[in-house]
Amino acid sequence: MSLIESAEAFARAKNADIDFCKSIVFRLKSIGVNDEQILCCAFLCYANSSFDEIHARFGREIATVVTSISKDFSLPRQRQEEQYIKQLQDAPWESILIKLCEISATLKILKDSELSKTKRGKILKQNIHHLNVLKKKISENKDRTPGIERLLDGANETLIHFKQRPIKF
Numbered sequence: 001m002s003l004i005e006s007a008e009a010f011a012r013a014k015n016a017d018i019d020f021c022k023s024i025v026f027r028l029k030s031i032g033v034n035d036e037q038i039l040c041c042a043f044l045c046y047a048n049s050s051f052d053e054i055h056a057r058f059g060r061e062i063a064t065v066v067t068s069i070s071k072d073f074s075l076p077r078q079r080q081e082e083q084y085i086k087q088l089q090d091a092p093w094e095s096i097l098i099k100l101c102e103i104s105a106t107l108k109i110l111k112d113s114e115l116s117k118t119k120r121g122k123i124l125k126q127n128i129h130h131l132n133v134l135k136k137k138i139s140e141n142k143d144r145t146p147g148i149e150r151l152l153d154g155a156n157e158t159l160i161h162f163k164q165r166p167i168k169f
Contacts, residue, residue: 002036003036003037003040003058004025004036004039004040004043006040006057006058007039007040007041007043007044007058008021008043010043010044010047010049010057010058011043011044011046011047014047014048014049015048016043016046016047016048017046018043020046020105020109021042021043021045021046023105023108024042024045024098024101024102024105025039025042025043027101027104027105027151028042028097028098028101030147030150030151031097031101031145031146031147031148031150031151032145032146032147033097033145035094037061037062037065037094038065038094038097038098040058040062041062041065041066041094041095041098042098042101042102044058044062044066045066045069045070045098045102048073049066051063051064051066051067054066054067064092065092065094065095065098067087068087068088068090068091068092068095069087069088069091069095069098069099069102071083071084072084085133088130088133088134089133089137091137093137093141093144096134096137096138096141097145097148099130099134100131100134100138100148100151100152100155101151103127103130103131103155104151104154104155106123106127107124107127107154107155107158107159108154108158110123110124110127110158110162111158111161111162120162124159124162124164128159128164128167131155131167132167135167135169138152138169139169142169152167152169155167
């Protein structure tokens, strides 16, 4: 079993939304990311597993990337978001790419969803906030991943669809 297949099976066993994970992997591949470890991390980010559990099965490097973009649900809700923002600011580029693809996938789902206007607005606001947190790192590193422009353009098209200001990267 390949590393990616193993990560997908692990995520499936942890009740992760495999279709959502696959859409993130698809986006990563569409911007030119073919590194097996990064694609593996896209599945593991949604497996609700500890650093130790991922480290034991997939190694330190993968566990570090995964935990850099995973919320710590053991913290109180207010502290969770503060900690998460700090993690995103300190995350390696590979993690930023995964998070960006997750945001892109989420925005696509929102555009096609029948969620209430309130729920959709809350999710949209959170994703815009995360994009703004990542904006500086994306701007500094986007030349490293040539296909990223299409992803950013798509995110901005969705923001415009929801009558939000596009984000300049």
